[in-house]
Amino acid sequence: MLDLVGRKLIYLLPVLLAVTALTFLIAALLPGDLALAMLGDQATPENVAALHQKLGLDLPLWQQYLHWLRHVLSGDLGTSHRTGETVVHAIAGRLPVSLELLVIAQLGGLLIGVPLAMLCAVRPDSAVDRVVSGVAFGMLSMPPFLLAIVLIFIFALRLGILPATAYVPLAQDVLGNLRSMALPGATLALLEWPTILRVLRSDLISTLQEDYIAMARAKGLTARRILFVHALKPSSLTLVTVVGLNIGRLIGGAVITESIFALPGIGRLLVESIYTRDFIVLQGCVLFVAVAFVVVNFLVDLLYAALDPRIRHGRA
Amino acid sequence: MPSDNRARAGLALAAFAALACAMPAGAQTRGGSATIGVEQDIAGFDPLIVGVYDTGQEAAAVLIFETLTRLDGSGKPAPGLAQSWEHSADFKTWTFKLRPDVKFQDGSPFNAEAVAFNFQRQLDPNNHCRCAIYVSNIAKVEAPDPLTAVFQLKNPSPNFAPILAPPTVNNVIHSPKAIREMKEGYNRHPVGTGPFRLKSWQSGDRIVLDRNPDYWDKERPYLDQIVVRPLPDNTARFASVLSGESDIIWHDRADDIVKAKKNPNVVVNEYAGSGAQVYAFNTKRPPFDDVRVRQALRYALDLKTYSDVAWEGLWKPAKDPWGPGSFVQCKDSGALPYDPAKAKALLKDYGKPVEFKMVVTATPRGRQIGQIFQEMWREIGVTMVIDQVDQTTLVTKAFRRDFDLTPWRIIDLADPDPQAYANFHTGSPVNLSDYSNPEVDKLLDDARTSGDQERRVEDYCKLAQILNREVPWFWPLDNHYFSIAKPGLKGVPKQYSDIIDLSGAWWDKK
Numbered sequence: 001m002l003d004l005v006g007r008k009l010i011y012l013l014p015v016l017l018a019v020t021a022l023t024f025l026i027a028a029l030l031p032g033d034l035a036l037a038m039l040g041d042q043a044t045p046e047n048v049a050a051l052h053q054k055l056g057l058d059l060p061l062w063q064q065y066l067h068w069l070r071h072v073l074s075g076d077l078g079t080s081h082r083t084g085e086t087v088v089h090a091i092a093g094r095l096p097v098s099l100e101l102l103v104i105a106q107l108g109g110l111l112i113g114v115p116l117a118m119l120c121a122v123r124p125d126s127a128v129d130r131v132v133s134g135v136a137f138g139m140l141s142m143p144p145f146l147l148a149i150v151l152i153f154i155f156a157l158r159l160g161i162l163p164a165t166a167y168v169p170l171a172q173d174v175l176g177n178l179r180s181m182a183l184p185g186a187t188l189a190l191l192e193w194p195t196i197l198r199v200l201r202s203d204l205i206s207t208l209q210e211d212y213i214a215m216a217r218a219k220g221l222t223a224r225r226i227l228f229v230h231a232l233k234p235s236s237l238t239l240v241t242v243v244g245l246n247i248g249r250l251i252g253g254a255v256i257t258e259s260i261f262a263l264p265g266i267g268r269l270l271v272e273s274i275y276t277r278d279f280i281v282l283q284g285c286v287l288f289v290a291v292a293f294v295v296v297n298f299l300v301d302l303l304y305a306a307l308d309p310r311i312r313h314g315r316a
Numbered sequence: 317m318p319s320d321n322r323a324r325a326g327l328a329l330a331a332f333a334a335l336a337c338a339m340p341a342g343a344q345t346r347g348g349s350a351t352i353g354v355e356q357d358i359a360g361f362d363p364l365i366v367g368v369y370d371t372g373q374e375a376a377a378v379l380i381f382e383t384l385t386r387l388d389g390s391g392k393p394a395p396g397l398a399q400s401w402e403h404s405a406d407f408k409t410w411t412f413k414l415r416p417d418v419k420f421q422d423g424s425p426f427n428a429e430a431v432a433f434n435f436q437r438q439l440d441p442n443n444h445c446r447c448a449i450y451v452s453n454i455a456k457v458e459a460p461d462p463l464t465a466v467f468q469l470k471n472p473s474p475n476f477a478p479i480l481a482p483p484t485v486n487n488v489i490h491s492p493k494a495i496r497e498m499k500e501g502y503n504r505h506p507v508g509t510g511p512f513r514l515k516s517w518q519s520g521d522r523i524v525l526d527r528n529p530d531y532w533d534k535e536r537p538y539l540d541q542i543v544v545r546p547l548p549d550n551t552a553r554f555a556s557v558l559s560g561e562s563d564i565i566w567h568d569r570a571d572d573i574v575k576a577k578k579n580p581n582v583v584v585n586e587y588a589g590s591g592a593q594v595y596a597f598n599t600k601r602p603p604f605d606d607v608r609v610r611q612a613l614r615y616a617l618d619l620k621t622y623s624d625v626a627w628e629g630l631w632k633p634a635k636d637p638w639g640p641g642s643f644v645q646c647k648d649s650g651a652l653p654y655d656p657a658k659a660k661a662l663l664k665d666y667g668k669p670v671e672f673k674m675v676v677t678a679t680p681r682g683r684q685i686g687q688i689f690q691e692m693w694r695e696i697g698v699t700m701v702i703d704q705v706d707q708t709t710l711v712t713k714a715f716r717r718d719f720d721l722t723p724w725r726i727i728d729l730a731d732p733d734p735q736a737y738a739n740f741h742t743g744s745p746v747n748l749s750d751y752s753n754p755e756v757d758k759l760l761d762d763a764r765t766s767g768d769q770e771r772r773v774e775d776y777c778k779l780a781q782i783l784n785r786e787v788p789w790f791w792p793l794d795n796h797y798f799s800i801a802k803p804g805l806k807g808v809p810k811q812y813s814d815i816i817d818l819s820g821a822w823w824d825k826k
Contacts, residue, residue, distance in 0.1 A: 032709040036716075038367055039446050047444045082366075083359045084503040085519060093519045149551055156559045165353075165545075165552045166561040167521055262547045262556075264521030272357055272520070277708050 008298045019290040020283065024065045027279045033057075034081060034277040055081060068283060077287070078280040080273075087284035090269060096170065098265035101188065101257070102250040104181055106243060108189025113196030118227055120197070121204035133201070136194035148187045148260045155183060165262040184261040188254055192246060199242050203235040237307055244300030248293035252285075344822040349541035350805060352816060353553045353565035357520055357546040360503030361488075362495070363438055367446030369485040371566055374815040376544045379525050380421075381488035381508030384412055384431070384465075385481045387730070387812050391641075393477040397426065397489060397509065398465070407472035407767045414463045418532045420491035421513040428459030433492040435467075447485045449746070450734050453764075474767045478730030482813040511537035511819050520546070538807070538822035557582055557800050564801035564808070566816055569681075570628035576800045585799045587811040589728030590642035591735070592634040592791040596748035598720050599788050603670045608662045610787035612670075614652045615659035616696045617689070619792050626684055631793040636780035637726050637736070639794050643769070644732055646777035650784040659696045671699040672720035675713060678704040682723075714748050724748060728795050728813045732776055733764050740783065751788030 035051040052058040056067060071078060077087035116136075120129040156164035162183050168176035207213065208231055216226050255267035266285060273281035354372030359365075361377060369377060384398040398412035418426040435457040438447050455468045473479065480487050494507035506514055511533070512525035523544040527537050545562065547553035554572045556562040558579065567573060576584050597604040597613075604610055619633035632640075636649035663670060674689065676682035686702035693700050700721075705713065713719050726735050738744050741760050742752040756779060763775035783789060797811040807821045 031705070032712045036712045037708045039444065050444060079500070083519075084362070084365055084500045090519055152552065152555050156555055160559060163561050164559055165547055165556040169518065169521075260549045260552050262521070262545065262549065262552055264518060268357075268520055275706055275708065276359075 005298075008301065012294050012298075015294055016287070016290055020069070020287055021065060023283060023286040024061065024068070027282060028061050030274075030277070032277050034279065037277055038081065068280075072287065077284040080278050080281045082276050082278045082281075087281055090281060091266065091284060091288055094264050094266050094269050097167070097263050098251060098254075098258070098267065100170065100177075100181060101184060101254060101263065101265060102247060104185030105188030105192055105250060105254070106247060108185060109192025109196050109246075110243070112189065113193035114200060116193070117197045117200035117204060118232070120201045121208060122223070122227065124201075124205050129201075132197070136197045139190060140194045140198075142191065144187060144191055144254070144256045145260060147190060148184070148257060151183050151187055152260075167261070167263050181263075184254075184257050184263055187257050187261075188250070195242055195246075196239060200235060200239045203238050204231060207231045207235040233307060237304060240300055240303055240307065244297050244303075248289075248296045251292040251296070252289035344538045344807060345825050346538050346822070347540055348823045349543065350539055350563040350818055350821060350823075351543040351545060351561065352818060353545050353547040353556050353562035354816075355546070355553070355566055356548060358523060358544070361490070361506040362500075362503035363447045363485045364443050364445050365500070365503045366485065369483075371814045371816075372544070372546060373485075374483050374813070375566070375818070376523055376525070377488050377506075377508075378483040378510070378815055378817045379512040379542055379544075379819050380506050380510045380514060381483060381490065382510050383481055383483055383487040383489065384414075385477050387478060387481045387810075389809065391478070391730070391810075391812070393481055393730075396481070397431075401477055403476065405767075407474045407476070408469045410467040410469070410473075410476050412465045412467070414465060415532065416463055418509050419530055420493070420507055420509055421528055421530070422491050422494050422507045424491055424493040425462075426489070426509050427462040428465040429462065430489060430492050431465040432457040432459045433495075434489050435486075437495075438486060449738060450484070451486050453734075471765045472767050473731075473733070473764075474769060474772070475731035475733070479734070481730060483815060483817075484813070512542055515541075522546075536820055538820070539818070542818055554800070557802070560802070563805050564799055564816060564818070566814075567798050567800050570626070570630050573630060573798050573800070574628050581802075582800050583803050585801060585808060585811060586630075587728075587797045588632075588640040589795040589797055589812070589814065590639040590644075590732070591726035591728050591795045592637045592639050593631070593793045593795065594637060594724050594726050594739075594789050594791045596714075596722055596724055596739075596789045597787065598717055598722075598749060600717065600750045601720070603666075603668070603672060604720060606666055607786055608666045609670055610790075611652065611785075612659040612662040612666070612696060613693060613698065614787050614790050615655045615662070616692050616698070617790070617792065618654045618692060620654070622688055622692075622792060626688055627793065630798075631796045634791040634794045636777075636784065637739075637789070637791050638732055638776060638780065639726075639728070641728055641795070642732060644773050644776045646773075646780055648781070649777065650781035652784060652787070656696055663696060663698070669699070670697075671701075673701045673703045675703045675705055675710055675719045675722040677710060677723070678706050685723075715745065717748070717750060722748060724789075726791075726795075728797070736760060736776070736779070737764060739789070740779070749788035751786070753782065753786070756782055 035048050035055065035057060039047050039051060056064060079086050080090065116132050120132050123129060152164040155162040163180050164183060166180050168180045170177040213226060213230060216230050252266060252270065255271055258265040258267040259271065270282065270285045273285060352375055354375050356370055356372050358373050358376060361373065382397045384396050385393040386396040388394040397415055397418065399415050401410060401412045403410045414428060420426055435451060435454060437443060438445050438451055439454060453469050453471055453473060455470050458466045458468065460466060469476065488508060491507040495502050498505055504517055511528055511531045513528045515524045515526040517523050525542045525544065527540050531537065547556055550569050553565050554567060554569065557565045558581065573584055576582050597610050599605055623629050623631055623633055635651040636646060638644040674686060676686040682704060683702065690700045690702060710722065714722050714724065726739065729735065737760050738746040740756055741747060742757050759775045759779045763772045766772050797814040799811060799816050801808065804824045805821055806824045809817050
């Protein structure tokens with residue numbers, strides 16, 4: 001087990017280096033100059049040069065990158081040129097929002113997706129299966145902004161029972177917080193469940209055709225017991241992969257959902273940092289998301305081993 | 317002369333008093349909280365770091381800070397942190413008598429020293445402040461005694477008192493003590509003398525302001541708390557006021573405003589300001605180095621249709637860059653009419669095919685504007701390609717002159733001088749079209765240095781005629797500012813400079 005952890009950690013390093021270096025490069029290729037944006041009307045060549053020097057933008061790109069890297073290794077992600085806020089503080093302030101949204105989205109998606117997948121897999125191609133799969137397919141093709149606006153229209157404007165933009169911090173008021181997270185959470189959950197359904201349904205169907213299931217049936221076990229105890233666990237490998245990837249993705253914030261519902265999460269921070277050429281913040285966010293992504297998927301790998309003994313013992 | 321001006325300041329005082337009396341004392345109810353939805357996230361308040369305030373920052377700044385003067389209901393300067401003022405005969409020395417016994421929210425005293433500190437900090441060339449260009453007329457600010465601030469100007473400025481009124485990055489007075497002590501941290505911990513003080517700031521989500529218990533005017537503020545929330549998504553911001561999560565929002569979507577006007581649960585506040593929505597041609601490169609092409613493009617624009625189609629007719633076609641809210645009202649600005657035949661004739665005369673790129677913001681609105689212009693210009697055989705960019709890129713391109721045609725904005729200010737001089741004078745970094753005309757420069761200089769208001773109006777009208785004829789820039793629509801609010805929210809003044817000012821707001825609980 002320790003060996004597995006060690007091997008994964010060795011992969012982690014090049015991945016992080018590649019991701020941050022690439023972001024640096026892409027950021028440098030973007031049109032628009034932070035110094036010009038900050039100076040505006042005062043952008044005489046001398047002022048721009050002076051500010052470039054102050055911000056370290058006059059150095060060659062690789063030197064800027066190494067400079068940044070050196071600071072990161074000593075635990076300093078830098079300070080936003082635009083706001084004067086430290087990057088660590090900016091991310092820490094917004095992380096709880098994105099994490100909460102992630103948990104709601106994933107739990108919601110699983111609560112809808114898993115039971116429906118089981119329902120469909122028991123009788124493939126039945127009327128229920130066709131309707132559910134059809135709806136799932138329709139939801140898959142629904143863009144998040146459209147779903148968000150439809151939900152706002154129905155629940156915030158027509159019925160007036162849930163707020164659209166009134167984000168309340170969890171620490172301030174738990175009930176108010178849950179109310180304010182209801183619509184954004186529902187938006188994401190409604191977009192997550194179809195993937196969960198499709199993956200789990202097809203895996204369940206093939207598991208249910210395995211010999212040992214036939215054996216279980218022959219032993220006279222109830223269909224419910226077979227489904228929950230014997231079929232679900234071996235069928236959830238792909239599901240775990242998908243959930244892991246989704247979690248990794250959502251840690252970076254659900255950019256569109258956060259913007260529409262005015263949630264102060266990581267996704268919005270990331271987008272703002274791009275719009276305002278606040279690259280030190282962008283760089284910090286990307287690093288954070290990359291680390292989170294790698295760590296989550298590492299945990300998923302460990303979970304594989306728990307789900308499937310063959311993986312655990314496969315390597316000598 | 318000075319006595320006359322003392323009389324003027326006295327008059328302003330009287331007007332202020334009259335205004336205060338017009339509302340029966342005690343009509344305003346105390347208490348409650350209001351939430352204001354603004355368009356963009358707020359980066360901070362330190363002029364040296366943020367350079368310029370957008371409307372969201374100004375909506376917060378007007379609560380936390382104060383300015384030396386303020387504008388009354390008729391747009392005239394009224395006392396703010398200054399109780400009275402007078403100027404020299406040549407309008408180059410302005411002396412402000414400050415309000416005594418005013419304290420910053422950190423307990424330090426407000427005085428002439430603080431006024432001088434704030435302006436000198438912006439002017440200091442070592443600070444490279446983006447804000448400096450709009451105070452470039454100030455030579456220095458002195459503090460001969462604690463309650464007297466003297467502004468020495470480079471050029472006469474008859475309108476200097478109202479120029480200091482809007483809560484812009486230049487005008488609001490920060491606590492020198494707080495700036496010195498907090499240094500870079502000050503940006504997110506603003507300290508002013510205003511009726512509300514910072515309670516908490518959740519980055520990207522909200523700024524919570526509490527009533528300042530030590531505010532010098534014991535009558536105000538009426539509200540206990542104001543929450544400023546950046547709501548960048550237009551749909552969500554509009555929904556937030558309809559559902560009651562926001563009490564007032566800044567908004568500029570024509571279709572939503574039309575809807576809101578029909579909705580009995582909200583009211584629409586509007587103000588026709590000075591300035592205009594403007595576009596600059598790059599006159600240093602073809603095809604716009606030729607005046608015939610520029611004129612042809614302007615003749616081809618049917619602004620009435622443009623206003624109706626894209627702006628629901630709420631923003632009106634502009635005749636000049638001064639606007640309906642300005643004291644400059646011209647009998648004839650010489651605006652070119654819609655005349656496609658003339659446009660085609662000019663292009664025929666020019667003789668070469670006209671193709672160019674137009675910069676627009678990468679927003680649905682920007683794309684729509686681009687498409688309408690594209691269509692109108694196609695009618696006269698001109699090919700325009702839309703170049704969608706984000707705001708930062710737009711500014712970068714504009715200052716690098718890396719464009720054929722770019723949008724810009726002349727905002728609502730008390731006097732046309734700072735922006736007109738910056739946009740049209742030879743050699744200015746914001747003279748985006750790089751258009752240079754000695755006659756224009758002469759008129760700008762005269763308008764800047766003349767103390768005679770009528771003569772200045774004449775100058776600006778002549779200037780408009782030249783610019784309308786030569787078309788280095790054009791101005792499709794006037795500036796019109798809107799906010800959408802709950803009907804019970806009272807005491808919100810006109811939206812000068814597009815700033816929603818809740819500093820004296822109160823709830824009508826009936």
